[in-house]
Amino acid sequence: MTASVLDVAGVVPRDRHASFSARPLVCENCGARFEPEPSAICLHCLGPLVPEYDAERSLPSPDEIAARAPSLWRYREWLPFDGAPTLSPDSGFTPLVEAPELARRLGVARLWVKNDAVSHPTLSFKDRVVSTAINAAHAFNLDVVGCASTGNLANAVAAHAARAGKSAWIFIPHDLEPAKVLATAIFAPKLVRVQGTYDDVNRLCAQDADSFGWGLVNVNLRAYYGEGSKTMAFEITEQLGWRAPTAVVAPMAGGALVTKLHRGFRDFSNAGLFSGPLPRLHGGQATGCAPIVRLVERGVGRIEPVIPSTIARSLAIGNPADGLTAARAITETNGWAAAVTDAELVAGIRLLAETTGIFAETAGGVTTAAAVQLAQSGRLRPDDEVVLCITGNGLKTLDPLTDSLPAPPVIAPKLSAVAALVES
């Protein structure tokens, strides 16, 4: 979407929100600079735009950050706005949970779970990116937001839009998990099920953003949206006592999370908020949809899209927009990428739950199973301090577990029946 199209679609001058504004944009591919606008595409080369920060801006110390409210906005100097955000003030700062038993099982020195399964308000890391996107929509006076989604983003956009009093158009694949459909519909957006895969939905939304002047968070607002993911790296660094782990394992769908984790750790390293190397970034995908893993394995070339076939629906993006940058982030940090089967990801959900008390959705099963595979192949080492990024809640994807857990016994309400079970 171009600036001119949005101008005629009703974007008001920025001085309407004099105390709060979005940062200017710069093209990652050719370096061209642009005024703040709801656009994600360079007018010159069509490359991706990202926010441009003032290199001379004043940055807070660790003590100043620690004194702020426990939300992702405590890192506001690294988020793409000038002035105080007015919407979605309380997402982020999820627990970092040490998991010694899982560390022992994997054979690494220490391991933590970054638990975005309890993210406020919609139980996935998408609350982070929608927090920044909804404020971008506010900065541009866009009253209608929306997205193409595999589920978690739909939940988040619908919830954040409801709270902000904005209309939402949300497009999802027609056969999405029922829990994710209901957990979106409850917020009363305009929810549309599209016949096809997520990639079909995404293509349609790219055309929508070009036609209706909406703020589609992962289309024309994605330059601002993506920055929210950096806060996961910021929180990990702070919660470890202002140091980085040696390795991070994260799930990959479109590839944006790994890309932004890299940026986030680099931002804090550049700011002197931790010393030493960046963590090795490892990515996980399901074997039925692993275009980024395959690119990492090949080492060169372009993303080769696939038609997804996996129960990990939240990762089922066959044509990942940030696949190339994610692969670069992995390679540049000496990380690796692992693909796991659906059976392995279910086992991963169970392993995580049984060793940490954290119930992850299928993407979390991919992350855990990928960590197992990386440990077995020596990519995670005995001296490693590892963080697993768990990005969504297991209550959203119960179906894959239905046949994998033993049915609990049914007994008469008699003490003798309990005794019989205890003795068996």
Place this chain on the structure above:
Amino acid sequence: MSLQVSLPSVLSRLADGNRSISASGKTVGEAVADVSRRFPSLATRLVDDSGQPYPFVTYYLNDEDIRFGGGFDTSVRDGDELTIVSAVAGG
């Protein structure tokens, strides 16, 4: 063969403001070459230096990503629709 080519707004600027233009050719590649001849400013945003699709756009022939077919060698028929979309979206 004659087909209709839909452009995103960011590319329509380079095609005299047209969002939809006619093209001819037996394959997607020939149709794209036809468009490039008529709108030279578009050429470098449709095809890269090696003759492959420009990396920041995705081509859909009748809603199917041409990478699942034969790429630029994919055959076209009269009345087909070729949609060009920015690759920077989603996730």
